[in-house]
Amino acid sequence: MRHKHLRKVVHALSLLVASFLIGAAMTRFLILDSGMMPDWTASSIRFLLEKVRVGESVGAEDIQDADFLIILLTCWSVALLVMFAASRLTGRVVASASLRLALIVAAFASAYIAAEWLEAVLLPPVQYIEPEGFRVPCHAGLILSCWLGGLGASFAALCLIRRYRAGLCRRITGNPEKK
Numbered sequence: 001m002r003h004k005h006l007r008k009v010v011h012a013l014s015l016l017v018a019s020f021l022i023g024a025a026m027t028r029f030l031i032l033d034s035g036m037m038p039d040w041t042a043s044s045i046r047f048l049l050e051k052v053r054v055g056e057s058v059g060a061e062d063i064q065d066a067d068f069l070i071i072l073l074t075c076w077s078v079a080l081l082v083m084f085a086a087s088r089l090t091g092r093v094v095a096s097a098s099l100r101l102a103l104i105v106a107a108f109a110s111a112y113i114a115a116e117w118l119e120a121v122l123l124p125p126v127q128y129i130e131p132e133g134f135r136v137p138c139h140a141g142l143i144l145s146c147w148l149g150g151l152g153a154s155f156a157a158l159c160l161i162r163r164y165r166a167g168l169c170r171r172i173t174g175n176p177e178k179k
Helices: 002-032 039-052 060-090 097-122 135-173
Strands: none
Touching: 002 060, 002 097, 002 135, 039 060, 060 097, 060 135, 097 135
């Protein structure tokens, strides 16, 4: 009984750590390719920090740190939600929790490479003089769509492999019934 609970705790911790690493990689992807922070983001962060820090001045470093932390926490929470949903969906096809986690992380790694390539080919270079307000959401949509597409393709391939394997087992055993 204890072994079963320990497995669940280890799986939950590994899911949490992997989601943080994926969130950090997503944050890196967003921050490195985004250029400067848009004015509306800086002014809204400044407003929030001034409300929280009564009487203290807010510097540019505080605004940049808060922007980085907001992006990191957002990416981490999105990665955790996608990984939890993908783990639940692939649980019907892949029995091992560690294989499910490896599949999800491998899909993200391939999505990161594909998003880097698509970003270099499709999006114009970053302008550091006047930043665009929608560059970060565009990058986030790009990497998420690549990741979800990779997970969908992996899930479809696993379902096809499972169906083929079940049909092959039926032919070998001579049992025409479907399971």
